[in-house]
Every structure is written in structure tokens, then in C-alpha cells.
Amino acid sequence: MEALQKSLEKVRKELHQHPEISGEEYETQKKIKAFLTNNASCTIVEVAQTGLVAVFEGKENGKAIMLRADIDALPIQEVNTFQHQSKNKGVSHKCGHDGHTAILLGVANRLTKYPIEKGKVLLLFQPSEENGNGAEMILNDPFFKNTNIDFAFALHNLPGFKKHEIVVKSGTFTSNVKSVAIQLNGKTAHAAEPEKGYNPANAIATILTFAEKESKNLSDSPDFILITPVYVTMGEKAYGVSAGYGEVHFTLRSWDTKLIEEKRKKLEKFLAQLEQKHSLKIEASWFEEFYSNTNDDEAISIIKKSAEKQNLSINEIKTPFKWGEDFGLFTQKYKGAMFGLGAGKNSPALHNPDYDFPDDITMTGVHLFYSIAKEVLDL
Incomplete structure (x- = not known):
């Protein structure tokens, strides 16, 4: 487990050093594909030009679940001076999509080491979230037009909340x-x-x-x-x-x-x-x-049950977040939910030039996503 954590931290920092804005995630796509090829047993499908789907199938028919990570960066000049600082002038991962990607790569590793018996898990590495175009591009891709999905889930790291805390809300989650x-x-x-x-x-x-x-x-x-x-x-x-x-x-x-x-x-x-x-x-x-993320009650119940199995603290908020997130287009089409993963009370805010995704919450996201997948497939 420690080896996987180190591996994910390494790839996360590589992604952080080479960020790409919406629609230009070509090198990011190559890095994700290389990691999957070397560390996972799955079918890899290129979608929406710069996106990828890793498909894991059990031997028996069953439900299909999609887990999504966004992969694009922002047109923000980084002010951090750490070793893995952005090498692309005026572009940086200031929303933590490098961390979200690392989490989903970790899930791919878990699904390879502990394969599912039935059903299907789709790990979507989605481009162009920041400009609101990505989800629509994905849904219009021939692969998704021909794929049935029972549940869809996404997470977002949340500065201002305790590390490892799981933030949930039924109904409207984002604006x-x-x-x-x-x-x-x-x-x-x-x-x-x-x-x-x-x-x-x-x-x-x-x-x-x-x-x-x-x-x-x-x-x-x-x-x-x-x-x-x-x-x-x-x-x-x-x-x-x-x-x-x-x-x-x-x-x-x-x-x-x-x-x-x-x-x-x-x-x-x-x-x-x-x-x-x-x-x-x-x-x-x-x-x-951006359409509002409308969280399904059954999906929220699955998240909470999975978080409890991982002994994670659950924070049920009453007020939605005012920012937009294009995963909302998926929740318009599929049963699903977006939830938050606490990134630390004192973390710089999202989209701030000094923000950096905290690597110590990566495995929390990995284990919770994997648990959610198992929960859905056992329904």
C-alpha cells in the first residue's frame, strides 16, 4: 500500500509539473495511458479527443458504475517554489485535478489487484471541465452513446474542510x-x-x-x-x-x-x-x-455507507457550493452524486496561485471510490 501511495504521489507531481488547459490535455492523456498500461489490467478507450476511459469488467453481467476524475489545469501563474512547480508558464493545477487523476489511477490499481466478479466499472479521465465543455463532449462520444451506466460518482477536494472528511449533501450540491x-x-x-x-x-x-x-x-x-x-x-x-x-x-x-x-x-x-x-x-x-450537480438520494446513501466502512468522518452540509462543476451534466442523465474530500482547514483555496493538492488524502479517495464501486456492484 505504501508503494502505491508513493507511486501515485510521483505521478501526481509529474502531472502538476506539466499542466495543460482545457482541450489541450494531450500530454496528460499520454501520461495517464502509460500509467494504466504499466499498472492496470483493463481496456483503455480514448474519448473526446483528450480523454480516456479505463474499463474493468467482471465475468458476470451486472450493474455499470462510472467514476470520474477531471484532468485539465487552469490559466493561472503558479507562485509556489517547490520542486514540482509548474514548468508551463501561466498554467497550473490550482483546482487539484492532478490529485483527482492520481486518485482514479489508484482505483485502477485496486481494481487490478482485487478484480470485480460481476458488472462493469468505468474510470473516466475527463478533459475540459474548467470551461464547461468536457461533460457534453463525453456524452456525445460514440463510446458513451453505446454504454449503459447505472450510477455515476465524482469527488472534489475541498480546502477549508478537515483532511479526509467526506462532505455530502442530497439534492443540489453545486450551483x-x-x-x-x-x-x-x-x-x-x-x-x-x-x-x-x-x-x-x-x-x-x-x-x-x-x-x-x-x-x-x-x-x-x-x-x-x-x-x-x-x-x-x-x-x-x-x-x-x-x-x-x-x-x-x-x-x-x-x-x-x-x-x-x-x-x-x-x-x-x-x-x-x-x-x-x-x-x-x-x-x-x-x-x-454548468448545470447544477443534483445528487441522488440512493447515491448519497451509497457514499455514506462506504465512508462508514472506511471509518471516515462524514459532514452533511445544508448549503450547496456556489461554484460550478460540469459533472452536473452527468447527474442530469444518470443516477449519481458528487461529494467532497476535505483537503485541510488551512489549505489555500481552490484557484489560488499558491494552492497545491495534498498528497496525504489521495489514498482516502482511492479506498472510498473502490468501496463505492463494490457497494454498487453488490446491489
């Missing part, structure tokens, strides 16, 4: 998220004569105020809605020119897909009014949509 880029096209003019052009500044200020007024950042409220400005730009650093172009980008988050849709329509109606008032051409582009 629905949708992003929008608003482009405002006007007309440049001399800065001394702005009245001869159409400057988007006042419209941008009004849009920002609108977003603040329409938000209700109360996570314990059923009508929680958060509209967060993430990027604003306007004009150029040319001090003789009155700007003629600007952009505002937001993310919208809510527990309720209908509420997000209502706010989308309200925002677009508001933009149409601004277009007339300020003589601008305004276009809104919507992208990076």
Missing part, C-alpha cells in the same frame, strides 16, 4: 453557472470632443450597477442569484481619444435554472434599452454553462 460577454460598439472621437462620438463608459457603469442590484448573494436562500463582474475593458491608453468600444463579462450563479433564465432575459432586455439610449450596438454572448 448552476452561466457566463456572458457583453460587447459595446460605439464610435471613437477626439477626447476634447466626446460628443462627436459614442463612448460606452456610461452604459458600462449602468450595466455594472444593474448587476449589483439584481444579485441576491444569500446562499441559504432558494432565490439565490449572483451576478459577478469578472472582466471589464474600454478603449485604449490613448489620451486624446474618447473610447468607442468596451466589454463587460459576468458569471451568473443560482440554485435554480429558471431563475438564471429569468435574469438572462431581463439583462438582454435592459441591454436593448441601453443600446437605444446611448446609440451603441450591444451584443451579449453566452457560454461556459
Whole structure:
């Protein structure tokens, strides 16, 4: 067991040193495939261009369970100076997907050493989670279109929670998220004569105020809605020119897909009014949509039972997480659940430039995932 832990830590740090952003996980895919080839007895299938599925089948027919790990990194410059720091400038594993991948590789090792007797286990190494495209790409892949799945599970490491603690919640686990880029096209003019052009500044200020007024950042409220400005730009650093172009980008988050849709329509109606008032051409582009992870009660029961068998502490939270996770698309289609694995009370937060996945929780994830698989296959 200690040898496996060291092996997983080694591969995790190799992945950390060579991170790749969404859709570009080609070398990551090769590293995962090499580990599986050398350490597991399974069928390896390439899916969604840069993803992989490791298929383990028992001798008898039975249920099929999918366990998923995300494999992409983020466009964040790492500030850590440890030996395994990222070698790819401006890209780093600041969400712990390197750790999630190591956990699933450990499960592959366990399934090889202790094979299943019946049913099927699919270990999905999924690309493009961070931009919200990966789950949809996987579900549209011919392999998954021809594969029946009874249960699907995923975990996410959670800074701020005690190490090894299992965090569960029935129903909504993560938020629905949708992003929008608003482009405002006007007309440049001399800065001394702005009245001869159409400057988007006042419209941008009004849009920002609108977003603040329409938000209700109360996570314990059923009508929680958060509209967060993430990027604003306007004009150029040319001090003789009155700007003629600007952009505002937001993310919208809510527990309720209908509420997000209502706010989308309200925002677009508001933009149409601004277009007339300020003589601008305004276009809104919507992208990076994440569906809420809706955890199935039976799946949660399986997680809790498996965690109890591993003598793990269980934390049943009442309020969902406000971040998005594209595993939600799988829970729209399959019975399943996402749960949390505590990464330490004092760990830097996810997406922070100084975050690093704690290797001492890897085997906890391995054993729990393996136990969940056995639990499902014995149903």
C-alpha cells in the first residue's frame, strides 16, 4: 500500500509539473495511458479527443458504475517554489485535478489487484471541465452513446474542510453557472470632443450597477442569484481619444435554472434599452454553462455507507457550493452524486496561485471510490 501511495504521489507531481488547459490535455492523456498500461489490467478507450476511459469488467453481467476524475489545469501563474512547480508558464493545477487523476489511477490499481466478479466499472479521465465543455463532449462520444451506466460518482477536494472528511449533501450540491460577454460598439472621437462620438463608459457603469442590484448573494436562500463582474475593458491608453468600444463579462450563479433564465432575459432586455439610449450596438454572448450537480438520494446513501466502512468522518452540509462543476451534466442523465474530500482547514483555496493538492488524502479517495464501486456492484 505504501508503494502505491508513493507511486501515485510521483505521478501526481509529474502531472502538476506539466499542466495543460482545457482541450489541450494531450500530454496528460499520454501520461495517464502509460500509467494504466504499466499498472492496470483493463481496456483503455480514448474519448473526446483528450480523454480516456479505463474499463474493468467482471465475468458476470451486472450493474455499470462510472467514476470520474477531471484532468485539465487552469490559466493561472503558479507562485509556489517547490520542486514540482509548474514548468508551463501561466498554467497550473490550482483546482487539484492532478490529485483527482492520481486518485482514479489508484482505483485502477485496486481494481487490478482485487478484480470485480460481476458488472462493469468505468474510470473516466475527463478533459475540459474548467470551461464547461468536457461533460457534453463525453456524452456525445460514440463510446458513451453505446454504454449503459447505472450510477455515476465524482469527488472534489475541498480546502477549508478537515483532511479526509467526506462532505455530502442530497439534492443540489453545486450551483448552476452561466457566463456572458457583453460587447459595446460605439464610435471613437477626439477626447476634447466626446460628443462627436459614442463612448460606452456610461452604459458600462449602468450595466455594472444593474448587476449589483439584481444579485441576491444569500446562499441559504432558494432565490439565490449572483451576478459577478469578472472582466471589464474600454478603449485604449490613448489620451486624446474618447473610447468607442468596451466589454463587460459576468458569471451568473443560482440554485435554480429558471431563475438564471429569468435574469438572462431581463439583462438582454435592459441591454436593448441601453443600446437605444446611448446609440451603441450591444451584443451579449453566452457560454461556459454548468448545470447544477443534483445528487441522488440512493447515491448519497451509497457514499455514506462506504465512508462508514472506511471509518471516515462524514459532514452533511445544508448549503450547496456556489461554484460550478460540469459533472452536473452527468447527474442530469444518470443516477449519481458528487461529494467532497476535505483537503485541510488551512489549505489555500481552490484557484489560488499558491494552492497545491495534498498528497496525504489521495489514498482516502482511492479506498472510498473502490468501496463505492463494490457497494454498487453488490446491489
